[in-house]
Amino acid sequence: MIYSSELIKGTLKTIVLKLLEDNNRMYGYEITQRVKELTFDKIQITEGALYPTLHVLEEDGLVTTDLEYNGKRVRKYYTLSPEGKNKTKEKVSELADFMNTMKFLLDINTQTA
Amino acid sequence: MIYSSELIKGTLKTIVLKLLEDNNRMYGYEITQRVKELTFDKIQITEGALYPTLHVLEEDGLVTTDLEYNGKRVRKYYTLSPEGKNKTKEKVSELADFMNTMKFLLDINTQTA
DNA sequence: AGCAATGCATTGGTTTCTTATGTATCTTTG
């Protein structure tokens, strides 16, 4: 089962920021694979969604980048800036709050496992 | 505090379906007010978002409508069809699943209250 | 009488994602 794409909307940026917070330094392809792993294939971030998102984070000064070469293959690593760290806490806590609200609204018991 | 609009994306349809399931028969303006009440103003559904959504639900056969006149003012009431009831269960359970996944991914404790 | 609230609806624009495509390198396998 893969979640319908509407659900991903609005959470992608937060997911990326949180992963960067936890792992300090990651490159794009690694992020797609990590999310896939962590969610048991339920969330599959497409590259067409991820790269534009990463570029926006960079433009907004939330991440810095550096290139690393393994042989001739290049990897573009992303790291949270100080502003990015603050923003991550904001976004994660907003999402947590939103999820509590949704839980109440939909009368969902989130801990079914 | 009002949630950033990206968060609403993808959940609006589910919210509307769930409200209709709980209340059986509601009109548009009532839905906006109910959501505002239930979420302590944190989620404010705009009319420009709600009405197109309701129209899509109707086109898809998930709801039926009937008009009621209070004096000269008209209200368009929405009621779940049998397909709508099934769809509601699907969407709510998908969202519950998604929220559990996000909780795990973001290491969020959803029950802070 | 005038303003806020109620109640419907549409339009234009933006954001955000999908699908498709393009380029290039590295690894595995028959």
Add this chain to the structure above:
DNA sequence: CAAAGATACATAAGAAACCAATGCATTGCT
């Protein structure tokens, strides 16, 4: 060793879903 698949970046065209603004009309309050 050739082909295929995985790795790794990126962009472009289009769709979906929402926002902000606007419009129209009725009702209630002051």
